[in-house]
Amino acid sequence: MRIAIAGGGLGGLTLALILRKHGMDPVAYEREADRSARSQGGSLDLHPESGQRALAEAGLADRFRSTARPEGEEHRVLDPAGRTLVHHRPPPGSFDGRPEIDRRLLRDLLLDSLPDGTVAWGHRLVAVTPRPAGGFRLAFDGGGHADCDVLVGADGARSVVRSLLTDAPLFPVATLAELTISDADRRHPELAELVGPGNLWCVGAGRILAAQRLGDGSIRVGVTLPADAPADAPADGRRVDTKRALLDVFDGWNPGLTALIEAGDGPPTPRTIEAMPTGTRWTHRPGVTLLGDAAHLMPPVGEGANQAMLDAAELGEEIARNPDDPDAAIRAYEEAMFARILPIAEMSARVQSMMLSPTAADDLVRFFAPRPA
Incomplete structure (x- = not known):
């Protein structure tokens, strides 16, 4: 066969x-x-x-x-002002959860x-x-x-x-833009401490600024917006291929959070998230x-x-x-x-x-x- x-x-x-x-x-x-x-x-x-x-x-x-x-597995959820809403810490060294x-x-x-x-x-x-x-x-x-x-x-x-x-x-469910911060512990220790060893989600009305620690010491940053972002968002909410456009999306948020965007090694990579x-x-x-x-x-x-x-x-x-x-x-x-x-x-x-x-x-x-x- x-x-x-x-x-x-x-x-x-x-x-x-x-x-x-x-x-x-x-x-x-x-x-x-x-x-x-x-x-x-x-x-x-x-x-x-x-x-x-x-x-x-x-x-x-x-x-x-x-x-x-x-x-x-550790993760935190923050509001746009940087206040911690949720903080989950797994038991040290445990594989009982979702490593x-x-x-x-x-x-x-x-x-x-x-x-x-x-x-x-x-x-x-x-x-x-x-x-x-x-x-x-x-x-x-x-x-x-x-x-x-x-x-x-x-x-x-x-x-x-x-x-x-x-x-x-297939139909669109969100717009995503991703950036990478390499060697975060050395180059951006304050952001490394903010993200911690796991995942960070900063959530506001209709937008998410997320960050994730990888095993190589880098941080992967993702910005998620609705697929039908309102027309008054930057370039219909879909032009997320520059840091400036992303920073405009998060205008008024705690600068310690939006620093995740500014620290990206290069311009963001945008894509449409789809589902069946x-x-x-x-x-x-x-x-x-x-x-x-x-x-x-x-x-x-x-x-x-x-x-x-x-x-x-x-x-x-x-x-x-x-x-x-x-x-x-x-x-x-x-x-x-x-x-x-x-x-x-x-x-x-x-x-x-x-x-x-x-x-x-x-x-x-x-x-x-x-x-x-």
């Missing part, structure tokens, strides 16, 4: 590793030229019931613990556990064609081709494989399925990578249990995934809306308030 995985991100690599653990030989086709072709983004909090569970099933629990940062790990390190952990040849670098998928005898032919940028019996789309928000199963649209309609599902089609953002793109509130890795673990285990009938394995995976993802996607949409609401500060205080057992 020739299994092709479109995409070499966290979900696709987790699936490849679990399938190899069960004696199969999948190939993950990745558009990037190599593992260092681009930045892998910020840090992730891996949840015990999803991301950590997937790593355990892949046999990487101990290696994850040796790399992750439990102190990175942080840099995306780059997590991806390297998965790649280093796979033999050479499992990932076919520099293969950007441009088309998929069903084959008359079953399976699919994959066409890559530059003219290359490959055939497979089973195809898994782990190719992210702009998935090529998704069109085989659903025409669900909550409850998206498709009719089963033999030999093909989706996982992660290709299957259920959600607002980025901490579930995306975790659910992608859990998708991979559950799909891999289903195929391993029923290798002679992959369609039955895919069908079982899809039904379980649809049921699991629906409440998570609904929650993610609510949290995204709450964080950009006029009452975000009060809402977040209530959200993080301790609940009765």
Whole structure:
């Protein structure tokens, strides 16, 4: 059985590793030229019931613990004046919660556990064609081709494989601009102390200024605005490609907070955050399925990578249990995934809306308030 995985991100690599653990030989086709072709983004909090569970099933629990940062789970929520509204401190050295790990390190952990040849670098998928005898032919940028019996789309928000199963649209949910502050402890010690070892969220009416400590000592700064920012915001709220425009957005905020923008190494990198309609599902089609953002793109509130890795673990285990009938394995995976993802996607949409609401500060205080057992 020739299994092709479109995409070499966290979900696709987790699936490849679990399938190899069960004696199969999948190939993950990745558009990037190599593992260092681009930045892998910020840090992730891996949840015990999803991301950590997937790593355990892949046999990487101990290696994850040796790399992750439990102190990175610390987070604070501030108002525009710089007052602390919420401050969560995890127990020192505890992995019972949601320890942080840099995306780059997590991806390297998965790649280093796979033999050479499992990932076919520099293969950007441009088309998929069903084959008359079953399976699919994959066409890559530059003219290359490959055939497979089973195809898994782990190719992210702009998935090529998704069109085989659903025409669900993508819609904008926010505008994001990101900056990086390198070597923060030496160059900007006051900002390093402000952010601490984990995450900092500064929330006001319809805007968020966030910062996150990475394992290499840098700080990743993100500005989030509503997708439908009002017309009186700078350039319709969407021109967030200069520091000056971002500082105008946060005019009147505590200068100690907006210093995070000024300290960025270069100009901000803007992008639109999109999501798929909550409850998206498709009719089963033999030999093909989706996982992660290709299957259920959600607002980025901490579930995306975790659910992608859990998708991979559950799909891999289903195929391993029923290798002679992959369609039955895919069908079982899809039904379980649809049921699991629906409440998570609904929650993610609510949290995204709450964080950009006029009452975000009060809402977040209530959200993080301790609940009765």
